Amino acid sequence: MSDKSNYIVGVFDDEDILLKGIKQVREGGVKIHEVYSPFPVHGIDDVLGYKRSNLSVVAFLFGLLGTTLALTMQIGMMTVDWPMIIGGKDYLPVPSFIPVTFELTVLLASFGMVGTFLIISNLKPWGKPKLFDKRITDDKHIMAIDLGKNKIEESAINKLLKDSGASEVNLKTL
């Protein structure tokens, strides 16, 4: 993604105006590149048409992996490799295995999910964010529209953004 594109950047001051604005802009037939906010805005996924995040499924699968690994490790060590009677317990003391199995399930589910989240959201310590406006980490919401990907004229999009409640409309090349 070395080539730069031209973006029209609409600045919104309020989350409720933003939500209405997104609806209006999309109804006007304009494709939105992305919306940026300083905090999570409820209901924004629906108006943008985003699907629910599947990360909970990822967490479940990693959790399952954790359970399997924990049981394999414990049974492998205590029952298969070196069976011993400890405190009169069985060679396969299932109740004794519950705590470690639980902990490893939680550990793998959390780390697997968070790792996946960081990768799919392209978050990394050396990451350089593409910021359309520095105020999005303060108090402004930004709607970015890629001019190259829209067939509508620039002036029409500008007008649509203004009508939808944007307090400023700028052109930015990134």
Add this chain to the structure above:
Amino acid sequence: MIAESSLREPLVTGGKTVHDVTVDISSRVEDKPSKTWLLAMAVSLATLTVGAFAVASLLWEGIGMWGLNKTVGWAWDITNFVWWVGIGHAGTLISAILLLFRQRWRMSINRAAEAMTIFAVICAAMFPVLHMGRPWLGFYWALPLPNTFGSLWVNFNSPLLWDVFAISTYFSVSLVFWYIGLIPDFATIRDRATNKVSAAIYGVLSFGWDGAAKTWSHYETVALVLAGLATPLVLSVHTIVSFDFATSVIPGWHTTIFPPYFVAGAIFSGFAMVLTLLLITRKVYKLEDYITIQHIELMNIVIIITGSIVGIAYITEFFIAWYSGVEAEQYAFINRATGPYWWAYWSMMTCNVISPQLFWFKRIRTNLAATFVLSIIVNIGMWFERFVIIVTSLHRDFLPSSWAMFYPSWADVGVYLFTFGLFFTAFFLFAKFFPVINMAEVKSIIKATGEKK
């Protein structure tokens, strides 16, 4: 849009705007350190240095330096361990359980509480690690690694090994939870930075966060699922700590109510420590609009609930000891209350059961000075609780000829001091260089529950 009943008290007072939240919290990070902070830091570092001497001596000489004897083989070490782990329960409880219950008042206090959790767990881990004597070999003793001790594996029947897994999972999951919450706030500080060094440091810390709607959508799922995972986790940790005692056959330890009783005690002491720290932070950083009297009152209510659960547990233990008809058990409890350690028992009873009942009075639970004093008293009481359970159950051995008392040595005191130094040094560094309030979360509720001008 989040709707909120107009009957509710505002969670953020002073008519703050979203921009005010950024300025109020970020400026604490950007300003030069104040004299108060430097002084607090100097005291913590001095404590840490004195404590480090005790730790170094202990590693050099061995744990024979502690005041332990053949009868009382566990005393301050594990008392301090359980005490710190207990304190480390409030943070994840606030951020995970209160998130699941949609309690929005958690948002101003979760960041500092989670930081406290992480530092408290580090302090707790010091004790089992030092108790190994030669902790550099501890990997082989505590982790399931192939070894040359006759290929014998670690014992998965042992609650002490469960503890290794529980504490390390709890620590790492809490750390991840805390860090994920910090990323958007680091980005705020990055974008406000006026010099290159802080822009670079907070740039790395913020992981290239850009606040895209898609990322926020994933982020909220991550927070919710992490909360769902951390909730049973936080309950499991102190349950497993209580197994260290409950699965043994020592009268006074061999008790089935230990898991819920320990968890309630942990939340009790954790909230007390959160209050102690937040009352200071609130005052020094002038955060009265974010951490309001309502927040303090709600935390005090949690304290009175958990404190009463703990009180009922103490009484139940006594009742069951009598009802069981087991003489050894009955003796253990009578000896606790009336034996040579009666003073520890009654300190515990006064600090944990009697004094928190003062919070039934609204005037006391909304009074800052009273809350501060009572929060410290609770933590003293909770230290005595662990001391009473551990030492008074051990000091009357099965053979009366082995009966003994425990006297702490300077090394016991020194290592305890070390953890205090570590805890406060870490907390003050956090309070200066990290945003102490979760800005992104508070911003998301400011329209619905902020006080209107």
